[in-house]
Amino acid sequence: MYGLNGRILEVDLTTNNYRVVEVEEKIYKLFMGGRGLATYILAKTLGEKWRLLDPLSPENPLIIATGPLTGYYPGIKLIVSGKSPQSNGVVGSAISSELAVELKAAGYDAIVVKGASEKPVYLYIEDNRVEIRDASDLWGLRGRELIEKLVEKAKREHGLERPPGHLYIGPAGENLVRTAAVMAKLAHASGYGGYGAVMGSKKLKAILVKGNNPLPRIYNPEKFIELRQQAVKTLVERFARFRQWGTVSGTWYHGYHTSSMPIKNWQEEWHDNKEFSPGGFESKTWVKNPWADYGCPTACMKLSRTIAHGDKYVTDGPDYEMAAYLGTNLGVFKPEDAVRLSAVADDLGLCGIQTGNVVGFAIELYEKGLLTKEDVGYELKWGDVEAIEKLLYDIAYRRGIGRILAEGVYRAALELSRVKNTDLLKYTVQVKGIGIGAHGIRSGLDYPQPIAYACSVQGGDHTSVAGLPVKSTESEAWAAIMDSSVVCMFNDLGDNFILEYLNAVTGWNYTLDDLYNTGRRILTLQRILLLLGGPDVTWNPLEHDDNPPRFYEPLPTGPYKGRATDKSKVLELKAKYYAELGWDEKGVPREETMDKLGLGEFKNLLKQLVQG
Amino acid sequence: MQSKTRICLKLAGSECTLCIESSNCISIAYALDKYMEECGRVDLEHIVAVEGGRILGLNEVLCGEKEITVVRLVRGG
Numbered sequence: 273m274y275g276l277n278g279r280i281l282e283v284d285l286t287t288n289n290y291r292v293v294e295v296e297e298k299i300y301k302l303f304m305g306g307r308g309l310a311t312y313i314l315a316k317t318l319g320e321k322w323r324l325l326d327p328l329s330p331e332n333p334l335i336i337a338t339g340p341l342t343g344y345y346p347g348i349k350l351i352v353s354g355k356s357p358q359s360n361g362v363v364g365s366a367i368s369s370e371l372a373v374e375l376k377a378a379g380y381d382a383i384v385v386k387g388a389s390e391k392p393v394y395l396y397i398e399d400n401r402v403e404i405r406d407a408s409d410l411w412g413l414r415g416r417e418l419i420e421k422l423v424e425k426a427k428r429e430h431g432l433e434r435p436p437g438h439l440y441i442g443p444a445g446e447n448l449v450r451t452a453a454v455m456a457k458l459a460h461a462s463g464y465g466g467y468g469a470v471m472g473s474k475k476l477k478a479i480l481v482k483g484n485n486p487l488p489r490i491y492n493p494e495k496f497i498e499l500r501q502q503a504v505k506t507l508v509e510r511f512a513r514f515r516q517w518g519t520v521s522g523t524w525y526h527g528y529h530t531s532s533m534p535i536k537n538w539q540e541e542w543h544d545n546k547e548f549s550p551g552g553f554e555s556k557t558w559v560k561n562p563w564a565d566y567g568c569p570t571a572c573m574k575l576s577r578t579i580a581h582g583d584k585y586v587t588d589g590p591d592y593e594m595a596a597y598l599g600t601n602l603g604v605f606k607p608e609d610a611v612r613l614s615a616v617a618d619d620l621g622l623c624g625i626q627t628g629n630v631v632g633f634a635i636e637l638y639e640k641g642l643l644t645k646e647d648v649g650y651e652l653k654w655g656d657v658e659a660i661e662k663l664l665y666d667i668a669y670r671r672g673i674g675r676i677l678a679e680g681v682y683r684a685a686l687e688l689s690r691v692k693n694t695d696l697l698k699y700t701v702q703v704k705g706i707g708i709g710a711h712g713i714r715s716g717l718d719y720p721q722p723i724a725y726a727c728s729v730q731g732g733d734h735t736s737v738a739g740l741p742v743k744s745t746e747s748e749a750w751a752a753i754m755d756s757s758v759v760c761m762f763n764d765l766g767d768n769f770i771l772e773y774l775n776a777v778t779g780w781n782y783t784l785d786d787l788y789n790t791g792r793r794i795l796t797l798q799r800i801l802l803l804l805g806g807p808d809v810t811w812n813p814l815e816h817d818d819n820p821p822r823f824y825e826p827l828p829t830g831p832y833k834g835r836a837t838d839k840s841k842v843l844e845l846k847a848k849y850y851a852e853l854g855w856d857e858k859g860v861p862r863e864e865t866m867d868k869l870g871l872g873e874f875k876n877l878l879k880q881l882v883q884g
Numbered sequence: 885m886q887s888k889t890r891i892c893l894k895l896a897g898s899e900c901t902l903c904i905e906s907s908n909c910i911s912i913a914y915a916l917d918k919y920m921e922e923c924g925r926v927d928l929e930h931i932v933a934v935e936g937g938r939i940l941g942l943n944e945v946l947c948g949e950k951e952i953t954v955v956r957l958v959r960g961g
């Protein structure tokens with residue numbers, strides 16, 4: 273086996289044991305790693321009882337997975353997964369952390385954390401040494417303070433000069449907030465899926481990994497060196513502007529030019545506030561540019577800082593999604609305010625997208641008189657940074673209205689609809705429990721197609737959008753390949769290049785068809801688990817494979833005023849998309865498709881689904 | 885006598901195909917710029933031109949009849 277260790281570390285926090293599980297190469301060839309491997313493990317070990325599996329129970333594993341290109345391709349993404357407490361399906365949630373390379377150098381391709389500890393613990397892994405250690409002194413700490421402690425611990429207890437690759441949760445994860453992220457390095461987040469809550473349910477505060485071995489051998493080292501040099505050269509040359517401005521360039525590009533940025537819970541998608549632009553962030557908040565993770569030539573990140581009431585707030589970029597969701601979506605149009613809220617969300621371990629989505633929903637309800645001061649305890653207004661910051665804390669600590677909003681926008685809407693005795697779901701901007709990323713579809717100018725979110729196996733995840741044709745980098749099959757190989761989507765150099773790279777590292781001799789069939793295989797298995805869902809929520813494809821109602825309302829402002837998503841186009845594309853994937857008219861994978869994709873062993877799950 | 889250049893660009897999933905004709909050769913940077921102007925949905929810095937699986941450099945120049953695939957590198961952010 274090349275490019276992979278063929279070993280998974282399985283840790284059981286209930287029994288305080290661990291073991292190494294060998295994985296055959298044929299499994300990697302079918303599912304690669306990352307998202308694909310996680311989906312396979314979940315379907316194989318828990319598929320039969322998927323509908324009964326509570327995502328926040330000890331039975332739901334937390335999976336941290338690398339892929340065959342981890343450590344070889346520029347960038348250091350890894351995938352966090354498990355049964356999602358947001359969608360009740362499988363989400364491959366990407367995050368940048370040096371832990372990816374450290375894990376592979378420690379001799380493992382993935383960690384599967386099972387069970388739950390009675391008291392707070394953290395995992396320390398150094399090659400063959402696996403320790404489940406007491407984390408009583410870490411529990412309750414927010415991001416910045418936690419990292420300081422981890423640095424101290426790394427020196428004192430593990431004799432390391434600096435902390436090894438790490439992942440952790442903040443108070444939001446500890447309190448089982450469904451919009452909690454798994455965090456790394458102060459401001460990196462694996463937000464989609466809500467796996468911070470899964471980690472919290474296991475009383476697992478952090479995972480630290482140090483690998484001292486060489487990475488697994490490469491099939492064709494000469495070709496690999498040539499491709500690696502080409503990748504670095506192309507990324508450096510091609511992304512000079514991206515390196516300068518990072519994704520925050522979207523604050524103006526998507527806010528002004530493509531009219532696809534969430535504003536006030538997506539009531540609008542256009543702004544012309546020149547201050548809320550890359551230049552505004554650069555002049556008001558940036559203290560370091562660029563900022564990058566290990567081995568990444570693209571270096572799209574920045575470090576931002578602002579001071580309010582004497583308190584310092586530090587975060588990255590913030591990247592476009594944070595600026596959008598903790599900025600314009602909440603009526604915040606000052607860079608320093610968006611940085612402040614982004615830093616608070618990071619520190620609390622909240623996913624900025626999902627939390628910004630549910631907060632936007634709450635403010636709109638307040639604006640419409642559907643939530644009152646009595647409900648909230650204070651006034652909620654667009655752009656009121658003090659109130660929004662307070663609400664972020666209330667969500668993270670599940671206080672007051674925060675108890676309901678901590679359930680994420682879908683479940684919060686269900687509960688508030690019940691309490692208020694009126695339909696509030698129509699104000700949610702989510703698909704299958706997952707708030708939509710900050711790229712709208714109404715103007716038709718941003719990258720997501722009209723079925724992008726409606727048909728995604730990861731709901732509103734903007735990094736995994738459904739698209740046609742399926743055999744193209746515009747499709748979700750491609751997103752699944754990126755998340756399984758595992759490559760950062762910002763370092764993507766096209767399918768042919770990734771194919772050549774993968775073959776040089778693994779020696780699999782894949783064709784482009786093999787590669788896309790791997791993507792189809794992963795999507796098909798994810799789709800089955802998503803539709804099985806349960807226990808508290810299940811999805812009906814006829815009703816839920818759709819956009820939120822807001823996307824069918826005409827844009828009220830900007831140069832594309834009046835544009836809305838065309839429902840008949842959505843239905844037409846949906847039918848075409850299902851047919852291309854070999855799914856039936858409801859989007860249920862066909863038996864022959866499963867045979868063709870080598871998913872025969874999972875037909876029992878399909879049977880469960882069809883039998884209802 | 886120089887032959888005519890005709891370059892057609894298409895992005896997967898987009899209904900917009902752009903063909904540029906010229907009596908001279910055409911640079912990739914110019915072709916991508918035109919594609920962005922005409923077809924929207926893409927930001928120049930986030931796309932590359934690919935011919936036969938090879939990523940073309942911005943400074944490369946194409947002559948004759950060519951079909952170019954536009955590949956989006958950066959989605960989201």
